[in-house]
Amino acid sequence: MLSNAFINACVSLLGEKNVLTKEAELIPYSYDATPGIPREIPGAVVFPETTEQVQGIVKLCREYKVPIYPRGAGTCLSGGPVPLSKGVVISFQRMNKILEIDTDNLTATVQPGVVVATLNAEVAKYGLIYPPDPGSMSVATIGGTVAENAGGLRGLKYGVTKHYVMGMEVVLPTGEVFRFGGKTVKNVTAYDFTGLFVGSEGTLGIITEVILKLIPAPKYRKSMIAFFDTLEDAGQTVTDIIRAHVIPATLEIMDNMTIRTVENFAKVGLPTDAAALLLIEVDGNGKDGVEEEAKKVVEVIQKNRGKYKVAETDQERDNLWAARRAALPALAQVKPATVLEDATVPRTKIVDMLRAIQEIAKKYNLTIGTFGHAGDGNLHPTILVDPMDKDEMARLDKAIDEIFDAALKLGGTLSGEHGIGVAKKKYLKNELGSSGIEVMKRLKKALDPDNILNPGKLVPMED
Amino acid sequence: MGKSIFENDEVLKRELIRCMKCGNCMAVCPVYGAEVKESAVARGKIALGEAYLEGKIRDKDLMNLIYNCLVCKSCMLACPTGVKYDKIILALRHKLAKDLGKPWIKKLAFWSLTHPSLFDKGLKAFSKMQGFFLEKRGPKLRAPRAFLRTLGKRFDESFVLPEFASKSFRDITPEVIEVPNPQSTALFFTGCSINYLYPEIGGDILLVLKKNEIKTLIPKEQNCCGMPVMVHGDIEKAKELAKKNLDLFERINPEYIITGCASCGSALKHEYPLIFEVDQEYETKAKKWAEKVYDITSFLLKVIKLKKPKAELKLKVTYHDPCHLKKAMKVWVEPREILKAIPGVELVEMKKPDACCGSGGSYHLAYADTSLKILQSKMEDVKNTRAEVVATECPACMMQLGEGTQRYKVNAKVKHVISLLAEAYRRES
Ligand SMILES: Cc1cc2nc3c(=O)[nH]c(=O)nc-3n(C[C@H](O)[C@H](O)[C@H](O)COP(=O)(O)OP(=O)(O)OC[C@H]3O[C@@H](n4cnc5c(N)ncnc54)[C@H](O)[C@@H]3O)c2cc1C
Ligand code: SF4
Numbered sequence: 001m002l003s004n005a006f007i008n009a010c011v012s013l014l015g016e017k018n019v020l021t022k023e024a025e026l027i028p029y030s031y032d033a034t035p036g037i038p039r040e041i042p043g044a045v046v047f048p049e050t051t052e053q054v055q056g057i058v059k060l061c062r063e064y065k066v067p068i069y070p071r072g073a074g075t076c077l078s079g080g081p082v083p084l085s086k087g088v089v090i091s092f093q094r095m096n097k098i099l100e101i102d103t104d105n106l107t108a109t110v111q112p113g114v115v116v117a118t119l120n121a122e123v124a125k126y127g128l129i130y131p132p133d134p135g136s137m138s139v140a141t142i143g144g145t146v147a148e149n150a151g152g153l154r155g156l157k158y159g160v161t162k163h164y165v166m167g168m169e170v171v172l173p174t175g176e177v178f179r180f181g182g183k184t185v186k187n188v189t190a191y192d193f194t195g196l197f198v199g200s201e202g203t204l205g206i207i208t209e210v211i212l213k214l215i216p217a218p219k220y221r222k223s224m225i226a227f228f229d230t231l232e233d234a235g236q237t238v239t240d241i242i243r244a245h246v247i248p249a250t251l252e253i254m255d256n257m258t259i260r261t262v263e264n265f266a267k268v269g270l271p272t273d274a275a276a277l278l279l280i281e282v283d284g285n286g287k288d289g290v291e292e293e294a295k296k297v298v299e300v301i302q303k304n305r306g307k308y309k310v311a312e313t314d315q316e317r318d319n320l321w322a323a324r325r326a327a328l329p330a331l332a333q334v335k336p337a338t339v340l341e342d343a344t345v346p347r348t349k350i351v352d353m354l355r356a357i358q359e360i361a362k363k364y365n366l367t368i369g370t371f372g373h374a375g376d377g378n379l380h381p382t383i384l385v386d387p388m389d390k391d392e393m394a395r396l397d398k399a400i401d402e403i404f405d406a407a408l409k410l411g412g413t414l415s416g417e418h419g420i421g422v423a424k425k426k427y428l429k430n431e432l433g434s435s436g437i438e439v440m441k442r443l444k445k446a447l448d449p450d451n452i453l454n455p456g457k458l459v460p461m462e463d
Numbered sequence: 464m465g466k467s468i469f470e471n472d473e474v475l476k477r478e479l480i481r482c483m484k485c486g487n488c489m490a491v492c493p494v495y496g497a498e499v500k501e502s503a504v505a506r507g508k509i510a511l512g513e514a515y516l517e518g519k520i521r522d523k524d525l526m527n528l529i530y531n532c533l534v535c536k537s538c539m540l541a542c543p544t545g546v547k548y549d550k551i552i553l554a555l556r557h558k559l560a561k562d563l564g565k566p567w568i569k570k571l572a573f574w575s576l577t578h579p580s581l582f583d584k585g586l587k588a589f590s591k592m593q594g595f596f597l598e599k600r601g602p603k604l605r606a607p608r609a610f611l612r613t614l615g616k617r618f619d620e621s622f623v624l625p626e627f628a629s630k631s632f633r634d635i636t637p638e639v640i641e642v643p644n645p646q647s648t649a650l651f652f653t654g655c656s657i658n659y660l661y662p663e664i665g666g667d668i669l670l671v672l673k674k675n676e677i678k679t680l681i682p683k684e685q686n687c688c689g690m691p692v693m694v695h696g697d698i699e700k701a702k703e704l705a706k707k708n709l710d711l712f713e714r715i716n717p718e719y720i721i722t723g724c725a726s727c728g729s730a731l732k733h734e735y736p737l738i739f740e741v742d743q744e745y746e747t748k749a750k751k752w753a754e755k756v757y758d759i760t761s762f763l764l765k766v767i768k769l770k771k772p773k774a775e776l777k778l779k780v781t782y783h784d785p786c787h788l789k790k791a792m793k794v795w796v797e798p799r800e801i802l803k804a805i806p807g808v809e810l811v812e813m814k815k816p817d818a819c820c821g822s823g824g825s826y827h828l829a830y831a832d833t834s835l836k837i838l839q840s841k842m843e844d845v846k847n848t849r850a851e852v853v854a855t856e857c858p859a860c861m862m863q864l865g866e867g868t869q870r871y872k873v874n875a876k877v878k879h880v881i882s883l884l885a886e887a888y889r890r891e892s
């Protein structure tokens with residue numbers, strides 16, 4: 001329970017309408033999009049609109065010893081914004097102004113609550129894009145995606161969130177405001193603070209402003225879809241495309257289980273006997289260059305015995321993409337709940353990883369459909385379960401353990417883009433070792449000595 | 464016989480767990496857009512539903528939040544896992560109504576007149592006395608008198624309503640309208656809004672059907688579709704009304720059923736099969752008749768061949784998609800095709816034609832602030848088109864938009880799509 005004095009202080013700082021305290025209003029802040037993790041109802045939810053207000057809240061929380069949980073859209077897939085120790089949730093959804101779009105320096109300066117898709121719609125007016133495009137971009141916020149270092153479909157060619165953050169303003173857990181970076185492309189002053197705060201999952205500082213890099217929107221693009229009889233052929237195609245020095249904007253893979261489910265659900269005309277399909281899009285600013293790359297990709301597909309179709313019109317492109325868009329909705333129809341993982345391996349190990357996942361599915365008698373970003377090795381094994389089936393849920397836990405094991409054995413990582421949060425904290429040591437955990441603890445203690453900011457996440461303090 | 468979602472918490476729970484909490488619904492929910500807090504959106508309400516079923520919460524705040532939804536179904540279109548939110552929200556309200564008692568709900572829903580049996584008598588009496596409550600504000604327009612303003616936020620200076628007709632549409636219309644060589648026979652399901660508030664739209668629909676050589680049946684016995692009581696969680700009452708309507712359809716056995724109101728259409732086509740789930744007899748009937756229900760524009764274009772009007776109507780028109788028409792009945796091409804078929808009509812699209820207008824039955828009275836915020840952004844989009852007419856296909860939207868034009872000083876008339884078509888036909892002769 002938060003004291004009345006604390007609540008009253010929040011109200012006088014933010015105004016009544018920006019402080020929620022009724023239980024019914026708080027329950028919807030007890031979760032994010034992560035399945036199967038504990039929920040907790042916060043003591044209050046506050047909506048700041050300025051950096052000063054954020055600073056004011058931090059000061060109050062320090063005074064009253066209240067844990068702070070920053071929250072964007074709550075689409076996190078690792079438990080990041082869940083208020084595990086109650087405390088106060090700071091929602092950034094009302095701190096959502098685009099402060100500036102600088103079309104000469106190609107930057108956007110935004111408040112943390114700006115929705116990724118909204119930013120993209122705004123900069124599109126100037127022929128620009130902000131490339132990181134997570135599947136959740138219609139609602140996910142800049143603050144949340146920066147805190148998670150979110151990736152997306154275009155990651156292979158355009159990189160992920162960290163490649164587009166040029167500077168930031170954060171409110172530290174100790175209450176100071178700290179600005180670093182700026183509009184310059186080059187900046188080596190002091191430590192690389194951007195690298196420190198991007199992906200810090202709301203545990204080191206509260207992001208209150210971000211300067212982002214924009215790029216010109218590619219003018220031409222060409223999409224194609226290819227089907228393969230064996231996983232090996234699909235995997236080899238991915239490798240060969242890169243060897244041919246083509247870097248597609250998207251290079252997505254779908255396994256047979258996913259293909260069958262999508263076809264069953266959406267009837268988009270996929271061959272249900274294919275072992276895998278690849279969805280490939282090349283783009284660029286020169287028409288000839290794009291055509292040339294598309295031709296090279298087709299050659300690679302042919303060499304690897306793939307059947308393919310190239311989209312000639314926007315309508316045809318849309319049809320090809322319909323298959324990918326239907327992946328999650330289709331899989332979700334099979335069982336009441338879906339568990340979406342994001343174990344990631346080097347690109348050359350994709351086939352091994354897909355095989356490993358299929359074996360784990362068999363071993364634990366689970367339905368797993370895998371799709372994902374083949375180009376960057378970021379796979380999304382999607383495990384379909386019924387939460388009311390206790391036995392199945394127990395098998396699910398074991399399967400997830402083994403999936404992470406497999407990824408690490410192949411030289412991969414626990415998480416390509418969804419983050420560690422609470423869901424994957426227990427695996428952290430397997431990847432980083434004791435020294436790595438120690439570094440994390442020291443960093444956390446240095447910046448947040450009282451462990452007041454997003455406690456219980458990312459850093460295994462208890463280890 | 465299995466149990467339905469309205470009778471069994473386990474069935475409801477199974478629907479609730481389908482929500483993966485992805486948050487996609489936030490991108491489209493009008494209530495979330497206006498209030499920017501989790502409890503406003505489908506995901507939040509589903510979480511509240513889960514907590515409610517687990518016995519963690521059961522109070523008036525919960526009730527207030529569960530009713531803070533337009534049931535516009537926008538979220539369902541954005542939902543990757545196909546959560547049946549429409550069913551969930553009805554079931555939650557049904558359960559709350561039983562648990563917390565109806566009086567409370569009635570208070571909340573006071574202005575929707577939840578008793579359709581009294582509807583007819585009540586409204587007719589009201590039409591005679593309306594001068595007492597509502598002062599005239601121009602032709603066929605009424606505004607609340609000052610003493611009413613204490614009743615609710617919405618009843619301020621700018622609140623206006625269409626005048627209640629002293630004789631209802633069905634009162635003044637014969638039950639059968641013959642044409643020389645009928646292409647087909649259709650039952651016109653008028654719904655309450657057209658019957659009591661917009662009889663002229665009923666007249667326009669009849670004119671259009673006649674012109675297109677449709678024998679039309681307008682049985683006086685038809686009832687309220689049940690949507691208003693249904694969305695307040697009174698499923699029993701809704702079933703009662705639905706049964707009467709379905710039995711009537713069985714008896715008359717028309718080839719088609721036509722609606723001019725998106726909410727009635729949605730009720731007949733989608734909600735009836737839903738509320739009768741596991742009641743075999745009526746579920747079968749509901750599904751059978753659902754197949755034959757068409758909104759008037761789809762009927763004119765898909766079932767029969769529209770007679771193209773010849774006279775010109777020089778008008779710049781923008782079209783507002785009623786949620787129940789686009790998101791429940793999946794109709795958005797046909798009304799636009801009808802508009803484009805009228806010579807002289809120039810159709811200009813507004814920014815987000817399918818954004819909800821914020822009406823939502825009694826929502827616009829019970830949650831006036833949010834409703835007006837949603838309406839205001841709709842009216843800005845209308846204004847930016849500089850259209851002379853904003854056309855739509857739902858009387859409830861018309862009421863809301865009509866008020867919007869007054870409140871936000873937008874120079875556009877609000878018309879039913881069919882009224883424009885009828886006007887073009889009239890000009891031919
Ligand atoms: C359907 C679906 C598809 C997805 N697809 C992708 C994908 O393709 N790629 C990908 O990378 N992710 C994806 N995600 C995961 C998720 O969308 C991302 O992690 C996203 O970055 C979260 O943003 P958010 O605004 O929802 O943040 P939240 O979930 O609210 O928060 C995420 C973390 O950021 C912290 N945080 C939020 N705001 C601030 C702030 N202002 N300052 C400091 N910390 C803050 C929170 O404390 C939390 O730890 C997907 C999720 C879903 C449900
Ligand atoms: S029905 Fe409409 S108002 Fe209700 S939650 Fe869905 S989108 Fe929001």
Ligand code: SF4
Pocket residue numbers: 481482483484485486487488489505506509538541542543544545546548
């Ligand atoms: S879009 Fe559907 S699955 Fe996602 S949170 Fe909303 S209701 Fe749940």
